[in-house]
Amino acid sequence: MSPRKSVAETAATRSRIIDSALTLASTEGLEGLTIGRLATDLEMSKAGVIGHFGSKEALQLAVVAAAVEMFRLRVPARAVGARPGTERLTRAFDEWIDYMAEGEGHGGCFLSSVASEFDGRPGPVRDAVLDALASWSAYVAAELGTAVEARELPPRTDVGQLVFELNGVALAANQSIQLHRDPQAPTRARRAIARLLIAP
Amino acid sequence: MSPRKSVAETAATRSRIIDSALTLASTEGLEGLTIGRLATDLEMSKAGVIGHFGSKEALQLAVVAAAVEMFRLRVPARAVGARPGTERLTRAFDEWIDYMAEGEGHGGCFLSSVASEFDGRPGPVRDAVLDALASWSAYVAAELGTAVEARELPPRTDVGQLVFELNGVALAANQSIQLHRDPQAPTRARRAIARLLIAP
Numbered sequence: 001m002s003p004r005k006s007v008a009e010t011a012a013t014r015s016r017i018i019d020s021a022l023t024l025a026s027t028e029g030l031e032g033l034t035i036g037r038l039a040t041d042l043e044m045s046k047a048g049v050i051g052h053f054g055s056k057e058a059l060q061l062a063v064v065a066a067a068v069e070m071f072r073l074r075v076p077a078r079a080v081g082a083r084p085g086t087e088r089l090t091r092a093f094d095e096w097i098d099y100m101a102e103g104e105g106h107g108g109c110f111l112s113s114v115a116s117e118f119d120g121r122p123g124p125v126r127d128a129v130l131d132a133l134a135s136w137s138a139y140v141a142a143e144l145g146t147a148v149e150a151r152e153l154p155p156r157t158d159v160g161q162l163v164f165e166l167n168g169v170a171l172a173a174n175q176s177i178q179l180h181r182d183p184q185a186p187t188r189a190r191r192a193i194a195r196l197l198i199a200p
Numbered sequence: 201m202s203p204r205k206s207v208a209e210t211a212a213t214r215s216r217i218i219d220s221a222l223t224l225a226s227t228e229g230l231e232g233l234t235i236g237r238l239a240t241d242l243e244m245s246k247a248g249v250i251g252h253f254g255s256k257e258a259l260q261l262a263v264v265a266a267a268v269e270m271f272r273l274r275v276p277a278r279a280v281g282a283r284p285g286t287e288r289l290t291r292a293f294d295e296w297i298d299y300m301a302e303g304e305g306h307g308g309c310f311l312s313s314v315a316s317e318f319d320g321r322p323g324p325v326r327d328a329v330l331d332a333l334a335s336w337s338a339y340v341a342a343e344l345g346t347a348v349e350a351r352e353l354p355p356r357t358d359v360g361q362l363v364f365e366l367n368g369v370a371l372a373a374n375q376s377i378q379l380h381r382d383p384q385a386p387t388r389a390r391r392a393i394a395r396l397l398i399a400p
Contacts, residue, residue: 027321029229029317031228032229113317117316118379119378119379126379130379161391164392168369168372168373169365172365172371175319175367179326179329179330180333188365192361192365
């Protein structure tokens with residue numbers, strides 16, 4: 001086996017572990033993720049699983065990073081073609097709502113779950129989730145700023161307030177889809193977002 | 201020892217276990233609750249702890265019931281004096297926001313956390329959380345109905361939509377307080393609720 005192939009194989013195994021861990025953590029929680037369970041699912045030894053990361057926390061951080069990357073590719077990346085401002089934001093929230101609805105029964109918005117799981121536990125995982133949510137809020141705030149400049153929203157718009165309220169709609173959608181399996185949730189969420197993004 | 205005292209003592213021990221379990225579950229999650237950890241905290245044997253409930257699931261259900269009762273006493277019970285309709289709802293959400301802010305760093309809204317933890321896990325705990333949230337939604341819907349009848353809200357108000365959006369504000373407040381420790385969160389939440397409950 002050439003060294004190059006070995007590097008590729010190592011990367012592939014690492015990805016495979018992260019994929020399984022993400023699936024498992026979506027229902028069991030990131031803290032409920034056990035190396036033993038992962039090893040069984042992957043037909044690997046515990047040492048083989050942990051050896052790729054060094055510690056359970058490092059694996060948790062890799063899972064969060066993978067979830068953030070999936071979110072980026074699924075949500076903001078698909079809104080790139082839309083006009084900056086309310087059009088792009090509407091598209092991004094639309095994509096997010098679809099993403100949540102696709103994940104029904106599979107744990108829903110992974111980052112929202114982890115945020116709730118780790119909100120009372122200081123440490124690197126909590127910090128990583130905070131960074132991801134802060135980066136999303138900054139994206140929303142920047143598009144709202146563009147919308148205000150373009151007069152799509154009133155000049156006195158309180159951007160921070162609007163970011164807070166838009167986030168609430170997404171959280172309500174996630175809860176309604178995941179917990180209540182409410183088929184009306186996506187429609188309700190889109191209606192709420194439209195109302196927030198259309199100037200009164 | 202008289203049999204009567206023994207019954208009272210059993211009830212007191214049961215309460216003490218539930219209190220400790222609620223505190224522990226607020227940061228560790230309801231699934232993260234271990235009988236061993238509880239037994240250590242309470243200086244009891246594991247068998248002594250579990251003997252009061254019969255199973256871990258029965259203990260989890262007792263913890264959810266205790267959290268629901270605390271919420272009832274802290275939120276809707278304090279709004280009883282307010283005029284039915286938007287006044288009572290505003291008071292109830294005010295109390296809820298205060299309750300969340302008091303709990304900062306202690307796990308926040310316990311039922312929201314458990315809802316997120318158990319949304320992908322069918323079973324009696326998930327059902328109990330669903331019941332609690334449905335009962336709260338029914339309360340909000342009934343007060344909104346009163347507000348519509350009293351013309352505090354427009355006759356065509358979509359009550360289900362408004363319940364959804366009010367829930368979103370509470371979830372955003374919980375996340376902002378717990379995860380971001382944002383001191384502005386209570387003010388933002390009150391502002392959002394006022395806007396939703398004041399007829400346009």
